[in-house]
Amino acid sequence: MPKPPFPCLEAGVGWHNQLIQYLVTGITTGAIYALVALGFTIIYNATEIINFAQGEFVMLGGMIAVTMLAGLGLPLWLAVILAIAATMLIGLAFERLAIRPVRKASVMNLIIITIGGSILLKGAAMLIWGKDDHPLSAFTPAPPLHVFSAVVTTQSLWVMAGTVLAVILLHVFYERTITGKALRACAFNPKAARLCGISVERMILFSFGLSATLGAFAGVLIAPITFTSYDVGTMLGLKGFCAAILGGLGSNPGAILGGLVIGVAESLSSGYVSSGYKDAVAFLILLLMLYFRPAGILGKRAEKV
Amino acid sequence: MKKLAIVIVFAALAGIVAFSVANTAEKATETYKIGAVIDATGPQSGLGEPEKQTLTMLADDLNAKGGINGHKVELILYDNENDATKSVLLAKKLVNDDKVIAVIGTTTSPTTMPIVPILSEAKLPLVSCAASWKIVKDPDTQQTRPWIFKTAQSDSLAVSKIYEWCSQNKISKVALITVSNAFGDSGLGELKRLAAEFKIDILDEEKFGDQDPDMTAQMTKIKGTNAQAVICWATGKGPAIVAKNLKDLGMTQKLIMSHGIANQKFLDLAGDAANGIILPAGKLIVADQLPVTDPQRKLLIDYKTRYEAKFPGAKVSTFGGHAYDAFMILTDALKKAGPEPEKLRAEIEKTKKHAGCGGIFNMSPTDHEGLTKDAFVMVQIQNGKWELIK
Numbered sequence: 093m094p095k096p097p098f099p100c101l102e103a104g105v106g107w108h109n110q111l112i113q114y115l116v117t118g119i120t121t122g123a124i125y126a127l128v129a130l131g132f133t134i135i136y137n138a139t140e141i142i143n144f145a146q147g148e149f150v151m152l153g154g155m156i157a158v159t160m161l162a163g164l165g166l167p168l169w170l171a172v173i174l175a176i177a178a179t180m181l182i183g184l185a186f187e188r189l190a191i192r193p194v195r196k197a198s199v200m201n202l203i204i205i206t207i208g209g210s211i212l213l214k215g216a217a218m219l220i221w222g223k224d225d226h227p228l229s230a231f232t233p234a235p236p237l238h239v240f241s242a243v244v245t246t247q248s249l250w251v252m253a254g255t256v257l258a259v260i261l262l263h264v265f266y267e268r269t270i271t272g273k274a275l276r277a278c279a280f281n282p283k284a285a286r287l288c289g290i291s292v293e294r295m296i297l298f299s300f301g302l303s304a305t306l307g308a309f310a311g312v313l314i315a316p317i318t319f320t321s322y323d324v325g326t327m328l329g330l331k332g333f334c335a336a337i338l339g340g341l342g343s344n345p346g347a348i349l350g351g352l353v354i355g356v357a358e359s360l361s362s363g364y365v366s367s368g369y370k371d372a373v374a375f376l377i378l379l380l381m382l383y384f385r386p387a388g389i390l391g392k393r394a395e396k397v
Numbered sequence: 398m399k400k401l402a403i404v405i406v407f408a409a410l411a412g413i414v415a416f417s418v419a420n421t422a423e424k425a426t427e428t429y430k431i432g433a434v435i436d437a438t439g440p441q442s443g444l445g446e447p448e449k450q451t452l453t454m455l456a457d458d459l460n461a462k463g464g465i466n467g468h469k470v471e472l473i474l475y476d477n478e479n480d481a482t483k484s485v486l487l488a489k490k491l492v493n494d495d496k497v498i499a500v501i502g503t504t505t506s507p508t509t510m511p512i513v514p515i516l517s518e519a520k521l522p523l524v525s526c527a528a529s530w531k532i533v534k535d536p537d538t539q540q541t542r543p544w545i546f547k548t549a550q551s552d553s554l555a556v557s558k559i560y561e562w563c564s565q566n567k568i569s570k571v572a573l574i575t576v577s578n579a580f581g582d583s584g585l586g587e588l589k590r591l592a593a594e595f596k597i598d599i600l601d602e603e604k605f606g607d608q609d610p611d612m613t614a615q616m617t618k619i620k621g622t623n624a625q626a627v628i629c630w631a632t633g634k635g636p637a638i639v640a641k642n643l644k645d646l647g648m649t650q651k652l653i654m655s656h657g658i659a660n661q662k663f664l665d666l667a668g669d670a671a672n673g674i675i676l677p678a679g680k681l682i683v684a685d686q687l688p689v690t691d692p693q694r695k696l697l698i699d700y701k702t703r704y705e706a707k708f709p710g711a712k713v714s715t716f717g718g719h720a721y722d723a724f725m726i727l728t729d730a731l732k733k734a735g736p737e738p739e740k741l742r743a744e745i746e747k748t749k750k751h752a753g754c755g756g757i758f759n760m761s762p763t764d765h766e767g768l769t770k771d772a773f774v775m776v777q778i779q780n781g782k783w784e785l786i787k
Contacts, residue, residue: 110617113646117613124610223442225634227666236645243613243646318610319634319666323440327608359614367615368577368604 112242114363115356120248120317122355123255127310128332129339129347130262131303137279137342138299140199144206145186147329148213149304152179153311154320155217158226168231176308182213183304187297195293210325217322228315247316254313258306259348266344275299279342334378340391349389353377428471429464429498429736431456431727432491434512435526435720436504439479440607443633443662445504447704447717448526449474452501454707455724465732477503481511488512492519498736501723502526504716507579509547517544522742524727526719528552529583533765546745546765548722548755550679550772555656556587558677558773560595562786563626568651572601572624574615574639576631584630584655600624605635616642619650626650632657637666644670651675656773661712664781672780677773679715679755686785687774692752700754718754726751726758 128150135143156178160171190209191202236245266272277285278295286292310328311320318324335354339346354374361373381388433452436445456472464470473495477484484503491497492515499522503509506529513532516523525532525547532547534540563571573588575581585602592599600622603615616639619627627650629639636658643652652674659678664671680687684697700721701713726748734744748767751758756772775786 110621113617114614117611117617120613121611223438223440224662225637225666227637227668236647245645314610318638321634324608327606328610362603362605362614363618366604367574367618370604370609371606 109241110363112240114359116239116242116244116248118356118359119352120251120355121358122335122352123251124310124314124328124351125331125335125354126348126351127255127258127306127313128328129335129351130258130344131306131310132333132336133342133344133347134303134306135299136336138275139191139202139296141191141202141206142333142341143300143303144203144329144333145210145213146303146307146332147325147327148210148217149179149183149307149325150311150314150328150332151217151320151322151325152182152213152304153308154228154315154324155221155226155311155322156308157312157315158228158320159221161228162226168229172312175312176305179308179311180301180305183307184297184301186304187300191296191300192293195296210329214322214325221322223322225319225321226315227319228312230316245317247313251313251317254309255348258309259344262306262344271298331374334374338378338381338388340388343388343390346388346390353389428469429731430471430473430495431724432488432495432497432500432502433472433474434477434484434487434491434500434502434508435474436479436508437476440633441479441505443660444714444716445476445479447711447714448502448504448720449476450708450711451704451717451720452724454704455721455728458703459728465728466735470728473497477508479505479508481508484508485511485515488515492516492521497521498731498738499524499727499741501720501727505579506532506583513542513545517542520544521738522546522727522745524548524723524745526716526723529579530766541763541765544742546723546726546760548726548753548758548766549716549719550656550755550768551766552583552587552655553591554768554770555677555773556584556591557595557770558775559628559653560591560597561770562675562677562775563597563653564595568625569596570598570600570622570624571626571628571653572603572619572622572650573599574603574605574612574619574627574629574631576633576635577604577606580632580657581630588628588630605631605639607633607635609635609638611642612639613642613646616646616648620646620648624650626653628653630655630657634666637663637670640667640670640674656715659715659776659783661714664778668781671778674778675786676776676778678776678783679718679772680774681713681715681718681754682783683774683776683785692757693754696752697754715754722753722755722758725753726760 128146131146135141153175157171157175160166160174161168186209190205230247231250232246234246236243266276274290275295277290278292282292335350336347339350357377358370358374362370435449437449452472452474456470460469475487477487491500500516501524504526506527509525509527509532523545526549528549528551530551533542533545575585601619605612605615629636636654654674654676656678659682680693681697684701687694704713726745730741730744734740746760746762748758748760756768758767760767776783777786
């Protein structure tokens with residue numbers, strides 16, 4: 093039987109029946125990428141550093157939750173909260189120990205330090221937890237729901253709801269609180285912010301803590317879907333980074349949009365083209381974007397130097 | 398000047414004395430040095446770690462029993478960290494510096510392939526624990542490589558066993574989902590190559606990446622086909638996610654997996670979603686369910702007991718079994734033929750009816766794998782346990 097190039101477009105196989113499923117899957121994955129991308133954006137805005145340890149924060153959230161749950165026998169909600177809190181502390185410590193002592197160095201040096209931090213965290217996680225994958229139980233163990241012709245697992249709903257919640261809280265924080273406004277001021281013009289009495293150092297520390305919190309939040313949300321292991325952060329970090337770039341580095345709505353675009357593009361391309369080209373499609377979109385609109389979808393127009 | 402000359406002469410003399418002393422010391426004990434390169438850490442550590450432990454255990458036990466014909470065995474084991482470049486360096490070190498008589502390893506095909514030419518050139522036997530048939534046969538000329546052997550069952554045997562089971566159960570339409578790495582690509586190649594022979598129609602081919610978080614999109618596509626069974630070819634966490642996605646989507650197709658998931662880790666990860674999965678597996682994981690007449694039964698149970706006693710908390714695995722077979726085949730040949738490389742090589746080639754963990758080995762000058770598809774049994778996962786399909 094000769095294989096048609098696009099079996100889904102054959103008569104009898106309703107491609108539209110599967111479309112909703114692909115979208116649901118894409119949005120779930122995309123929401124995860126978006127959360128990671130937001131973490132990149134927060135630190136970039138405050139410091140211009142691209143924090144390559146962002147993926148490791150995601151890993152830490154998931155792994156610590158697994159330890160609290162399976163190792164110490166705590167209830168799931170407590171394990172999740174403690175995991176996020178612990179990762180936040182690690183994020184703060186990372187800034188104090190690795191970034192602040194050399195803060196006068198160039199941004200490029202600081203970025204390289206974050207790569208070192210990422211390797212360190214990953215290595216430490218390997219020594220502590222070993223190299224195995226670990227499962228985390230779903231937040232609400234219920235059978236999947238049927239929406240039109242698609243199947244939605246309850247954990248997917250948690251991921252989507254969690255992302256929306258994070259975005260709303262972040263928005264309120266940036267727009268309505270003094271700290272949030274101070275953080276934005278630092279991003280806009282550190283010198284002027286300092287003149288206004290804002291402690292830029294404290295804001296940088298704060299941005300690392302916030303970013304680690306978001307990363308850990310993403311980590312515990314996805315662990316029930318995709319398991320977690322010491323090296324889970326690398327790929328997620330990379331995809332999140334792409335999402336941040338695609339959306340326009342430094343733009344929060346852009347990070348969300350970038351994550352969703354990559355997630356949905358991956359899902360649709362594996363559905364309608366070939367799953368072998370899934371990653372290629374995601375990166376192709378990124379390359380085209382960078383070529384035609386280097387500042388990203390919602391990014392500020394790149395400054396000419 | 399004179400003083401310096403005396404010092405140099407003296408140093409040279411001391412060197413010669415030391416060298417000859419060391420040399421005689423070596424002669425007196427005449428240890429058989431066996432090298433091993435194992436992927437003990439890195440992404441494939443789930444496979445490599447039990448191999449490392451098995452080899453250490455076997456070498457210790459053999460020495461405790463007096464070694465081979467009075468010769469102690471020294472196992473020089475290196476970890477290549479699943480890195481092909483490190484594999485090459487370590488194999489060269491074993492050959493040139495440690496002067497071993499044979500090498501066991503590595504764990505995976507991508508790390509074994511680059512050391513095949515090194516051992517072939519050095520004219521020393523290599524017994525690999527990896528699966529690809531390209532290790533023992535040159536893919537271009539189809540010639541058997543004289544110095545290279547392997548103990549892990551080839552993918553083609555597992556595929557034949559799966560297709561045989563499909564035919565017996567009147568399944569003729571399948572969909573494939575494979576991981577995009579060497580293991581998945583090799584499996585995919587064999588699945589496509591052997592399909593015609595067993596009259597199997599492949600309706601869809603899907604792929605996923607090693608670290609992909611979710612395979613729902615691919616499974617949705619498969620759900621839309623008329624496939625009676627889904628064959629998933631991957632190791633690690635991917636197959637567990639596939640099993641979960643299949644269950645969440647409410648798919649009724651039979652899920653068949655490769656022998657690559659035959660470890661406890663998979664059962665832990667997949668949990669309930671693993672129930673009903675069918676796979677070909679070496680007999681080790683169902684040793685106690687085998688009929689008493691099975692020639693491998695006693696050996697498998699013995700290996701399991703010894704391994705789990707020596708490494709409390711560790712579970713015996715098929716992959717450790719490949720190292721077990723490599724060590725036993727090599728030391729059996731050493732016992733009969735001694736350490737002279739050409740004789741040792743010829744003796745390994747003469748291995749016949751050797752009951753091992755992976756099957757009954759019958760090597761020949763043209764077959765350096767020595768196994769048939771009956772090295773596998775079909776197993777079904779029931780409530781987190783492996784059940785032999787009789």
